[in-house]
Every structure is written in structure tokens, then in C-alpha cells.
Amino acid sequence: MECPVLPQCRVLLVSYEEQLxxxxxxxxxxxxxxxxxxxxxxxxxxxxxxxxxxxxxALQRKLEDTHANLMASVRTEYEQTKAEQEKRHQVxxxxxxxxxxxxxxxxxxxxxx
Numbered sequence: 001m002e003c004p005v006l007p008q009c010r011v012l013l014v015s016y017e018e019q020l021x022x023x024x025x026x027x028x029x030x031x032x033x034x035x036x037x038x039x040x041x042x043x044x045x046x047x048x049x050x051x052x053x054x055x056x057x058a059l060q061r062k063l064e065d066t067h068a069n070l071m072a073s074v075r076t077e078y079e080q081t082k083a084e085q086e087k088r089h090q091v092x093x094x095x096x097x098x099x100x101x102x103x104x105x106x107x108x109x110x111x112x113x
Contacts, residue, residue: 003009
């Protein structure tokens with residue numbers, strides 16, 4: 001003799017299995033969406049890192065160029081200052097030599113008188 005509730009149990013079992021399959025399918029879909037979101041986020045972060053690296057590289061090149069220009073400017077200014085100082089020194093020496101010659105000539109003249 002068959003149990004009177006057995007058909008109902010089978011119906012419930014089939015219904016439960018169907019619900020289980022649907023939940024499994026939903027779970028897999030959700031998992032795929034999450035994996036896709038993670039891939040997209042990784043790509044976004046990688047792109048952001050590439051842009052930031054490019055910005056850093058550009059700033060570094062700009063800094064190096066600015067430094068090179070500054071050093072050239074300082075070098076030029078140093079050379080100009082050095083040249084001016086040497087010129088003043090030569091003028092000063094020429095004046096001293098001229099004054100010494102004049103003093104020597106004056107001394108010779110005064111000895112003659």
C-alpha cells in the first residue's frame with residue numbers, strides 16, 4: 001500500500017528542486033556580475049595608475065628641464081659676474097700702473113728741480 005502523502009511529497013520535492021536550481025542559477029549570475037565588476041574595477045584602477053604614472057613622468061621631465069635651464073642661467077650669470085670682476089680688476093690695475101708711472105715721473109721731475 002502506498003502512502004497517501006507520497007504524491008504530495010513528490011510534488012514538494014520537485015518544487016524544492018526547481019527552487020534550488022533557480023537559486024543556483026541566480027547565485028551563478030550574481031557571481032558572474034560580481035566577477036565582471038571586479039574586472040572592470042581592476043581595469044579602471046590600472047588605467048588610473050597609467051594616467052598618474054604619465055603625469056608623474058611629465059612632471060619629472062618638466063622639473064628636469066627647469067633644473068637644466070636654471071643651471072644654465074646660473075652658469076651664465078656666474079661667467080658674466082666673473083668677467084665683470086676681471087674687467088674691473090684690470091681697470092684697477094691699469095689705473096694703479098698709470099698712477100705709479102705718473103708718480104715716478106713726478107718724482108723724477110721734482111728731483112730735477
